[in-house]
Amino acid sequence: MASKVTKTNNVSIWCIITIASIPLIMTLGNSMLIPVLPVFEEEIGISPFQSSLIITVYSVAAILIIPIAGYLSDRYGRKMIMIPGLIFTFIGGLIAGIASLIVENPFAWILVGRALQGIGAAGALPIILPLVGDLYKDNDEKASSCLGLVETSNTFGKVLSPIIGALFAAMLWYLPFFSISAFSLISLIAVIFFIKVPKDKEEPLKLKEFLSETKKIFQVEGKWLYTVFLLGAYTMLLLFGILFYLSDILEKQYGVDGVPKGVVLAYPLVVLCLTSFITGRKIKGDLKTMKIIIMSAVAVLAVSITTVGFSSDSIALLLISTSLNGLAIGALLPTLDAMITESINKETRGTITSFYSSARFIGVAAGPPIVSLMMPIDINVGYIMAGVLGALLFILSWKWINPNQT
Template identity: 65%
Template sequence: MSIVINEENNQQVSKWCIVSMASIPLVMTLGNSMLIPVLPIFEDKVGITSFQSSMVITSYSIAAIFLIPVAGYLSDRYGRKIVILPSLILAMIGGIIAGMASWRMADPFSWIIVGRILQGIGAAGAAPIILPLVGDLYKDDDEKTSSCLGIVETSNTFGKVLSPILGALFASFLWFLPFFSISFFSLISIVLVFFFIKVPKQKEEPPRFRTFYEKTKTIFKNDGKWLYTVFFIGIHLMLVLFGVLFFLSDIFEKQHSLYDVKKGFVLAIPLFCLCVASYITGRTIKGNLKIMKSVIMLSLIISSVSVIFVGYTSNNLILLLIITSLLGTAIGAILPTLDAMITEGIEKEERGTITSFYSSCRFIGVALGPPVISMTMNHFLNLTYMVMGIIGVFLLLLVWKCIKTDNKEQSVQ
C-alpha cells in the first residue's frame, strides 16, 4: 500500500485514508440522488403530488444549506473528524426514521420529511468538511491537492451514477428500502472514517469567533469577486443538474415507458459522462489556474447550449440522452475545478468556513432544481431551460472578468 507523506505535519496519507474521505461524498450523494428515480413510486405509494415528492429532495438540501457554514466553523475550531463522525451518525438515524415511517405508518409523508431533514443536517457536517480536510493533508502541494480533490469529486459523481441504478433496484424489492440503505452506507462510512482518517494536529489555538468573523469578512472583501463567481456557478450547476434529473425521472416513465432498474440504467448514462469528466479533469488541472479558467469557460459554453435543447428533444430518447450526456460532461468538468480553486486559494485557517459557504451554495441549487421543474414542467419547460442557458452565459462573462490568472496571487483577486 503506497503512502504519501505530508512533511509539514509528518502525516501519513494512506490509500485507505483517501478511500475513507471519498466514501463520505459517495454516501451523501447516494442519500439524495438515489431517491430521484423512485419519486414517482413515492407519489403513488404515499399519495402525494409531484411537488410534494420534490420536497423529499428539497427538505434534505434546505437543512444542509443553513447548517453547512456552522459545521465549517466548528471544523476549523475543533477539528474535522470531530464534526464528521456525529454528522454521519445523524444521517444514519435520519434514514432509519424515514424508512420506519414508510414501513409502519399509513400516512408517512411528514415523518419522511423529518428523517430527510435529519439526513440533511448530517450531510451539512460530513461531505463539505472533506474539501478543507484534503487541503490540510496536502498542505502547500497544489498538484496532489487537485488530484485528491478529483478523486473526491469523482466519488461524488460516481455516487450519482450508482444512485439511479441502486435506488430503482432497492425500490423494486420494497419501495421504502432506499431509506434504510442510506443508513447502511452511512454506517460503513462511519467505520472507515473512525479507523483510517488521521487528522493533522493543530499547532496553534484556533481563533475565537470574533477573530474568525473579522478574517472571514476580510476574505470576502479582498477575494469576493472570484469567490462569489464560484458560488454562483455552484448554485447554477446543481440547479440545472437536479432539475434535469427530476425531469428525466418523470419523462422516462410517462413518454418512454422505462421503469425500475431499466430506467435506472438509462438515467445513469448522462451521470456516467459526468463522472468520467470529473475524474479526467481532476487529474489534468494539477493546480494550474489558467487551465482551470479555460475548463470552466469551455464547460459553461457547452452546458449553456445543451440545456436549452433538453425539453425540445424529450420525445426522442436517443437525442435526449446525447444532449443530457453533453450537459453531464460539462458539469463534471467544472465541479472538481471549482473545488480545487477554492481549496488552493484560501488559507488553511479559514478553508473550512469558505468551502462550507461554497457547499451551501451547491445545496441551494439542489434544493431549487426539482421544485422549479415540477412547477414549470407542464407549461413552461422549454422557457425554463432557455433561462438556465442564459444564466450560464452570464456566468461565463463573470468568469472571464472576475477570475484572473496572470499569477497565483492575482488569480484570487
C-alpha cells in the same frame, strides 16, 4: 517484515478511500431517491411537487447547517464534526424507513428523517474539501488530483444511484431509506479508523479574529468567490433538474421504469464521472488552466442546457443532450473545488468552502421543484432561461476570476 501501508504524500491509501467514500455514500443517500419519486407518489398518495420536497428538504436543512459546521470544523477539527454528521444521517434514514413501514400517512415523518439526513450531510460532505486542503497543504497538484477523485466518487454515486434506488424500491418501496442508514454506518466506521487528521500546532483563531479574517477574505477575494459560489449553485441546479426531468419523462412518456430507467439515467452520469476524473488529474493546481476549463465548460453548458426540452421526443437525442450537459458539469465541479480549496488559508478554509457547499446545496434544493413547476407550463422556456443565466455567468467568470489575484 512488518506490513507496509501505501501512502501518498504521507496520507494512507485507506484514508484516501475513506475520503472518497463519503461523497459516494452521501450521493447514494440523496440521488437514489430521484428515480423512485414516482413510486413514492403512488405509495403515499402525494403530488409530484410534494415528492420533490423529499429531495428539497434534505438540501434546505443542509444549507442552514453547513456554515455552522464549517466554522466548527475550523475551530474543533474536521473529524470531530464529520462523525456526528454521519450519526445524524444514520438516524434520519431509520426515521424515514420506520415511518414508511408502520405509519399510515408517513409523508411528514419522511420529511423529518430527510431533514435530519440533511443536517448530517452538512457535517460530513462539505468538510471533505477543507480536509483535503489540510492533508495536502504543500502540494496543490496532489490536492487537485484528490479533489478530482472526490468529485469522481460523488458522480459515481450518482451513476449507481438510479440503478440501486430502482432495485431497492422494486423489492420494498421504502428500502432506500434503510439503505441510507446502512451506508452511513459503513462510512462512520471508516472515518473513525482511517482518517488521521494532521495535528495543528497553532491555536485556532478566536471568534473575533476569525470573523475579522473571514470578512477580510471576502473584501479582498469577494468577486471571484461569489462567482464560484454562483457557478456551484447553477451547476447543481441544472444537474438535479435534468435528472428529475429525465426520470419523469422516461416513466410517464416512454413507460421506462424500475432498473431499466436507472440504467438510462446513468448514461449522462457516466460521462460526468469520467470527465470529473480526467479533469481532476489534468488541472494540477494551475489556476490559469482552471479558468480556461471553467469558461469553456460554462459556455458548453449554457448552450447545451437549452436543447434538453427540445430533445424529449427522442430518447437517443435526449441522452445525447443530457450527456453533453454531463460533460460540462463534470469538467466544472472538480475545477471549482480545487480553485476554492487551494486558494484559502487553513484557518478559514472550512468556513469559506462551507459557503460554497451551501451554494451547491441551494442548487440541489431548487432543481427538482423548479422543473416540476415548469413542466406543466413550458419546460423549454425554463431551459432557455437557464441558458441565458449560463451566458451571464460566463461573463462574470471572464471578468472576475483572475488567476493572478487568487
